[in-house]
Each structure stands twice: as C-alpha cells, then as structure tokens.
Amino acid sequence: MANVQVRCSVNNCHYWTQDNYCKANQILVTSDSSGGHAGNSYDAPSVPNDLTTPVQMSMETCCQTFVSKNSRS
Numbered sequence: 001m002a003n004v005q006v007r008c009s010v011n012n013c014h015y016w017t018q019d020n021y022c023k024a025n026q027i028l029v030t031s032d033s034s035g036g037h038a039g040n041s042y043d044a045p046s047v048p049n050d051l052t053t054p055v056q057m058s059m060e061t062c063c064q065t066f067v068s069k070n071s072r073s
C-alpha cells in the first residue's frame, strides 16, 4: 500500500497539524455527491472495498474523515 503524505488546509480539523499536514492514519476521500448524503460514520474504516464513486473534476471530491477540533466524537 502506498505511503502518502497528505497536505491539507482545513485547520479546524482534529487531524490537522502545523504547516498543513494531516496526521490521520488513513482518510476517506470520496465524491461530494456520495459523502454529502452520508452520516459522520461514513469514513475510511467502514467503507466497503468495492465502493466506487467516480467524478470528473477535483472540485467534486471531499475528505470524509474531517472531525471538528471542537467535536466530542
């Protein structure tokens, strides 16, 4: 499996660290149309291996692993 370093500018996320690095062990990137309708439990550990959500442009994708720094979950 690839070892990818994720850069992210969403600095109110629990996993965000200084200089725009993500410290999560794994993240789920999915299509806006798929993630937008899913609940907060829709994340990397629970996604089916055969799920596919094709898009046409990068602006149609999102990180589903986001957790607000102020969240208790």
Ligand code: SF4
Residues within 6 Å of the ligand: 006, 007, 008, 009, 010, 013, 014, 015, 016, 017, 021, 022, 023, 024, 027, 063, 064, 065, 066, 067
């Ligand atoms: S989990 Fe997603 S939103 Fe949060 S820091 Fe990592 S890439 Fe950014």
